[in-house]
Amino acid sequence: MKKILNILLLGTLTGCLLVTFSCSEDFLEKEPPGAAAGSVMESPEGVEALLIGAYSNLNGTDANRSDFGGAMATDWTYGSGASDDCYKGTSSGDQNDFNYVERYSALPSNLYMEVRWRDCFDGVSRSNQVMDFLWATQEGENPIEANRATVIEAEAKFLRAWYHFKATRVFWKIPYIKTQSELGEILPEEVPNDTEGWDEIEADLQFAIDNLPETSPLGEPGRSTKYAAMAVKAHAHLYQNELDLAKPLLDAIINSGKYDLVDNYYDNYDQSTENNEESIFEIQASSSGSSQTALLMAGPCMPQAGPAGIGWGFYQPSQNLYDAFQVTEDGLPVLDVEDRVHLAIDMGIPSSDEFQPTDKPLDPRLDWTVARRGVDFLGWGIMEGQSWIREQPNGGPFMTKKFMHAFKNQSLNVNGSGFRNGQNFRAYRYGHVLLWRAEIAIEDNDLNYARELVNMIRERAKGSDVVMGKVSNTKFDGSPIVVDWDQPAANYLIEPYPVGAEAFSSQENARKAVRLEQRLEFATEGMRFFDLRRWGIDDEVLNAFIEQDTKFRDFLKGASYNPDRADYWPLPESQLDLQDVLQQDPDYE
Numbered sequence: 271m272k273k274i275l276n277i278l279l280l281g282t283l284t285g286c287l288l289v290t291f292s293c294s295e296d297f298l299e300k301e302p303p304g305a306a307a308g309s310v311m312e313s314p315e316g317v318e319a320l321l322i323g324a325y326s327n328l329n330g331t332d333a334n335r336s337d338f339g340g341a342m343a344t345d346w347t348y349g350s351g352a353s354d355d356c357y358k359g360t361s362s363g364d365q366n367d368f369n370y371v372e373r374y375s376a377l378p379s380n381l382y383m384e385v386r387w388r389d390c391f392d393g394v395s396r397s398n399q400v401m402d403f404l405w406a407t408q409e410g411e412n413p414i415e416a417n418r419a420t421v422i423e424a425e426a427k428f429l430r431a432w433y434h435f436k437a438t439r440v441f442w443k444i445p446y447i448k449t450q451s452e453l454g455e456i457l458p459e460e461v462p463n464d465t466e467g468w469d470e471i472e473a474d475l476q477f478a479i480d481n482l483p484e485t486s487p488l489g490e491p492g493r494s495t496k497y498a499a500m501a502v503k504a505h506a507h508l509y510q511n512e513l514d515l516a517k518p519l520l521d522a523i524i525n526s527g528k529y530d531l532v533d534n535y536y537d538n539y540d541q542s543t544e545n546n547e548e549s550i551f552e553i554q555a556s557s558s559g560s561s562q563t564a565l566l567m568a569g570p571c572m573p574q575a576g577p578a579g580i581g582w583g584f585y586q587p588s589q590n591l592y593d594a595f596q597v598t599e600d601g602l603p604v605l606d607v608e609d610r611v612h613l614a615i616d617m618g619i620p621s622s623d624e625f626q627p628t629d630k631p632l633d634p635r636l637d638w639t640v641a642r643r644g645v646d647f648l649g650w651g652i653m654e655g656q657s658w659i660r661e662q663p664n665g666g667p668f669m670t671k672k673f674m675h676a677f678k679n680q681s682l683n684v685n686g687s688g689f690r691n692g693q694n695f696r697a698y699r700y701g702h703v704l705l706w707r708a709e710i711a712i713e714d715n716d717l718n719y720a721r722e723l724v725n726m727i728r729e730r731a732k733g734s735d736v737v738m739g740k741v742s743n744t745k746f747d748g749s750p751i752v753v754d755w756d757q758p759a760a761n762y763l764i765e766p767y768p769v770g771a772e773a774f775s776s777q778e779n780a781r782k783a784v785r786l787e788q789r790l791e792f793a794t795e796g797m798r799f800f801d802l803r804r805w806g807i808d809d810e811v812l813n814a815f816i817e818q819d820t821k822f823r824d825f826l827k828g829a830s831y832n833p834d835r836a837d838y839w840p841l842p843e844s845q846l847d848l849q850d851v852l853q854q855d856p857d858y859e
Contacts, residue, residue, distance in 0.1 A: 311403045314414045320403055321422055324396040324429050325492065328553045330389050330566045337566040338365055338584075339382030340389040343553045343695045344673075345796030346567050346585055347371060347382065348440055348839070353798035354815035355789070359586035359665035360574075362825060373829040374812075374836035378843035378858055386440055387842050391447065393433035398449045400426040405451070424481035428494040428502070431474035435506060438467045439800055442838040442855035446470040462851045463841070468510055475503040484528065491545040492554035492694075497523050501550050501698040504706065509804050513710045520707045523550070529700040531726060535734040536638045538701075539672045541693050550698040557692035565673065569689035573641070573669050576658040578650040580688045583660030587640045587668040589615060589822075590815050591793055594786065595636035601732075601765030603633070603790070605773060605782040607814065616643045617667050617822060621657035622747040631763035637737040639793045641669040644744040645759045646737055648674055652753065654746040664825055670794050701727055705788050712780045721774045724787050725766035731791075732764045781805075809833045 310316055329343050330336030341347035350356045351372055358368045370376040376383065404422055407413060414422065430448075437444045445461040447453075448470075453461070478499035486493045500519045507516035523529065530547050537543040545552055555564045572581025593610045597603055604610045616625045627644040637645050643655030648671060656662050658669065675691045704723045711720035740757035767773055773783040785805065789798060802808040812831040820826045840858040 312407045312410055313412055314407065317400065317404050317407055317414060317422060320396070320400045321425060324393065324400050324426060325554075326563060327389070327393040327396055327433070328429075329555065329563065331392050336385060336389055337570050338368055339385030341386070341567065341796070342389050342393075342436060343565050343697070344567055345436075345439075345800075346571070346794070348386075349796030349799050350794055351585065353802065354588055354590045354811060355793055355798045356591070356670070357586045357588060357665050357823075359571075359584045359660070359669075360582055361661040362664045364582075365584070369825075371839070373826065374831045375829070376839055378840040378846070378854065380840075380842075383839055384842040384844050386839075387437070387845055390433050390437035393436075394430055394447050397426045397430035397433065398447065400429075401449050402451070420481050421483065421487050424478045424499075425487060425494050427474040428478040428482065428499050431471045431478070432502065434467050434471050434474075435502065438471070439509070440839050441841055442857075443467075443853070445852070459849055460851055463853060468506060471506055472503060475499050475506070479503065484526070492552060494551065497526060497528060498551035498698060501703060504703075505698075508706060508709070509800075511804070513713055516706065517710050520703050520710070523700075523703050524707065529703070531700055531704075531730045533730070533733065535635060535731050538696050538699060539638070539693075541675070541691075544694045548700045549696050550700060550703070551696075552699075553695040553697050555692050555694050557690050564690040564692060565695055568673050568691045568693060571670050571673050572689075573647075573658045574660040576647070576651065576654060578647060578674065579658065583665070583669075585670050585673075585794070586659075586665035587670060587794060588815075588819065589613075589617075589666065590818060591789075592636070592640060592642070592668065594789060594793075595633040595640075597631045597633055597763055599631065599763075601631065601763040602767065602771070602773070603783070603786050605779070605786060615667050616655045616744075617662065619656065621654040622745065624743070624745045625655065627741075627744060627760070629761050631761050633731070633764050633790055634734065634736045634758075634762040635731055635764075635790055635793075637671075637759055637762075639671055641671050643667065644741045646739040646753075647671070652739070652741055652744075652751055655744070657746065664823070666823070672794055701791055705784060705791065708784045708787075709781075712777055712784060715777060717774045717777070717780050718769075720780055720784060721767050721769075721771065724784060727787060727791055728764060728766045732766070736762050803833075803837055808837060 311320060330340040336342065338347055347368065348371070351358055351368065352374070358365065358372050367380050367382045370380055371382060401423060404414070404419060408419055413419070434444060434446055443463040443465060444467045445463045446467045447458045447461055450458070478494060479496055482494060482496045482499055484496050486495055500523055504516040504519040529550060532538065532543065532546050532548045537546060538548060557564045570582045571585035573579045574581060574583035589612065592615065593613055596610055596613060613628045613630060614626065619625050625643060641647050641653050643653055645653055647653045655667060659665065659667060673693060675688070675693065704726055708720040708723040711723065737759040738755055738757065739759045740754040742752040767783070772779060774780045788801060802811050809831060816826050816829050816831065835857040838855055841852060841854050846852050846854060
């Protein structure tokens, strides 16, 4: 998207400079450096280019701190790294600002806060700029066709709502920045942060619902649609516990017949099956040997060593998450943490020493999510454990899988050394809709419908491909590794909940079942912390997690989660210095 925008701007500006130099003295009147030239952008081509630029910010604004502090597309820093799903990983001294996020002790001076704020409101600014130039173009001599102009405005308002949503899930209260014509006499920098922005987010999304087509505008994957706007608005209502308002939106998506679960679970992470029938809003990425518009966290989360060792070794799943994938002999989840056993892990065991992986029954989604010793790593080889990990005592024995280049035979879709890849991120998919609708069914006391919805997810997991390759030994000392590729890599077992299942015998049990299903289905996808907070169980879960982890991770000793302070991150000090109108979260004053 950025490449397209640059080409459009360069080509149009070059033409204008040639004309003005040869025909008049107008070339003496220069546009401000770094600003979009009104004479160029007040055109159908200019507006379309600006809209592409607004979409491009979905991945963040640069490849430096946006990888971590921005975390725009995936929310891996705030949604998973700050939860019981994952650790920061890598070495203890790397990215110190992340350490404070993980320990729930970030201060307003933390650079991550500044980067997240910047990335969110850069996206807002780009979205507003689209509308400013759209409306100016429609008043000029070369207006955009009316229907397309309405859709452009709807796309821009969808994006404006999206970027504000990304801000309000991290910060206590935010200013909702609209175009100058919408704000009237007040300047954007004078807008106070006196609300969470929900009313304005919902209004922009409703405009998008009313005016976007059901399929991607211009036939281009990655653009917002009516149903994408419905999904985001339903999610906004869930954040506010407005289940009665989320319900009809989710029902409309389900009843539309436009979406379905793909047959194979890992198709939601495979580059060869992107923009499939399950995807409702998918953030696009592209990469080649010379250019990329990639998810900025692809390189950081890859292993640092081993055949796939071209990353930095960040984003390591926790033992708590690993244990959550265990199942009973009936193939059902173990709902209560206290009833789970700690599965065998190779923490502290060198790769050259003997280690016996667990033979207990496991949900097959585990090994599509977590890279662990003795299991094939997407065709790159059998994961060797400690020798692939940058600093095991700090980050634990696991790595993530969902953001890798997918299978090794697809690894050509990479940039340069392979640090970036072209893997899309399925931000909203049909699986989200089904499990959110199950949440609402439980609160309606329609427990059987909730069970049916959850079973759709579990039936798909049961029928999906599993990771293959049974390893007879996991002692990586230079001797040959014997692998039976005709056998599953582990003891996989998953079944749907039967009629009369204890898990759906009461609302309390059913809540546990649906919440765990969401964790298993979307693990490491940047949702977990925000889900715990909106369910009101963040205090209970996260402090129990810290207590468990301090037994083998010194890094978390002395840490605690205080929901009166750490449930939101502080507004960046640098922004407060610039805008006197902004108020800091009282918990950080």
